[in-house]
Amino acid sequence: MDEPRDFDDILVPTDGSKAARNGAEQAIKFARRNDATLHVLYAMDMGDADYVAVPSDIAQTRGRLEKKGQKFVSEIDDLATDAGVDCVTTVRANTPVEAILEYVDDHDIDLVVMGKRGRSDPDKPLIGSITNRVVGSLDIPVFTA
Template sequence: MDDPPEFDDILIPTDGSKSARNGAEQAVKFAQRNDATLHVLYAMDMGDADYVAVPSDIAQTRKRLETKGETYVAEIEEIAADADVSCVTSVRANTPVEAILEYVDEHDIDLVVMGKRGRSDPDKPLVGSITNRVVGSLEIPVFTA
């Protein structure tokens, strides 16, 4: 029988949703079992902010999203700390899918743990569009919680 895979670096993307927190709880368990580092990522999707006519509005939107992202990653960092799991956090400006794919490449992530649905689609299919696109884009395991 094959040994279970070992994971040294585990990524949990978050959007602050209940689903992301559920994913974080599972990621912490994986990290504990593997003595792995948990990476927590929030993507500041500026969306249409680039089309705002007033540059100060873009700066305000960016600051608001950054503050929100720092709050979300800190929540998961606290869950990791309570479980005595090493944790690294990051808040990046990019679309969620692109931020996740770039982070996986840059940090040699072994496993991505994601909630099945995020904030933007609570009444939609079981697996949200971002999770679906990440699963289809990566060659490493993606665990959905």
């Protein structure tokens, strides 16, 4: 039988959805049990801003997305802090899947914990497209909540 795996760095992506919060609550439990650092990531998908022709509009859109992302990661940071878990928050401009994969590589993440589906997939029966792509792209454990 394999030895239990130690998790030193745990990533929880968030989009502010209920599923993401469920993932965050589970990630906090894992982090507490492993005395791990929790990394919270929000991806600002700027693809929706491509239709905007005026650069100042793109800057405003980016500012709104960044503010929204900071709110979402701060909510999870507060939960982690209340649970006595060290937490690092990040807001990145990229698609969610690419942001998650890059973050895992950049920060030597041991475990990803995420909701089964997020804001864009609220009616899907099992797991959403982003979660499915992350699970299929990583060689580390991905726990879905």
